[in-house]
Amino acid sequence: MRPVTPNSAVQGKGSRSGFYRSANRGAWERIARGLYLPEGAPAADWDQLEASARRPEATICLISSLAYYDLTDVIPDALDVAIPRGTRAPASEGAIRWHRFDAGTFLLEREDVVIPGSTQRIGIYTPERTIVDCFRLRADTGYEIPRDALKEWLRRGGKPATLMKVAQALPRSTKPVRDALEILA
Known part of the structure; x- marks a missing residue:
């Protein structure tokens, strides 16, 4: 199920005020400003639905992506x-x-996934890109989070050459990734 806006819900079916009346009666559940799901729709991550609806190019990144891949x-x-x-x-x-x-x-290294409980899709970066981004933006994420994620990724069989290939394509990331790999390997 995709979230609907008042405009998209009423196309050819009535008026906006009619839509809002049905929402007030409980036929629609408001998940964010201007976004609704039918009452009784399957459970879904409302933040992911909102991000994807507001920006089609939205891509899950950094710590949220690490959590998605169970690397943190x-x-x-x-x-x-x-x-x-x-x-x-x-x-x-x-x-x-x-x-x-x-x-x-x-x-670079972006994939699309289906939001659980919905038919809507959202982008997410691969584990390799996410780890590199976390090292690149370690002022925001801290140093321990990408280091621990890298440890877990290597334990699962990740290849350092693959990670370095991604790091070389992104600015300011080759040295911190290489240094972490030297320490952990």
């Missing part, structure tokens, strides 16, 4: 979402932390 024990306090630099971060009510990544490397 840290529970993120907000959904980390990347958007291309130069685009405006939308206003949101959910616990979403918007990050702006360089448009030239934005699609």
Whole structure:
């Protein structure tokens, strides 16, 4: 199930005021400003739905992506979402932390996944890109989180050459990743 807006819900079926009356009667559940799901829709991550609905290019990144891949024990306090630099971060009510990544490397190692409990899709960076980004942005994430994620990734059979290939494609990341690999290997 995809979230609907009042405009998309009433196309050819009535008026906006009619939609709001049905929402007030409980036919629609408000998940964010201007976004609704039908009452009784399957449980889904409302923050992911909101991010994906507000920005189709939204991509889960950093600690939220590490948590998705079970590479960290840290529970993120907000959904980390990347958007291309130069685009405006939308206003949101959910616990979403918007990050702006360089448009030239934005699609590097990006995949689409289905939001559980929904038919909507959202982007997510691969484990390798996420680890490299966490080292690159260690002022935001801290040094322990990417180091521990790298340890777990290596324990699962990750190849250092693959990680270095991703690190070389991103600015300011080759040296910290190489240093961490030398210490852990």
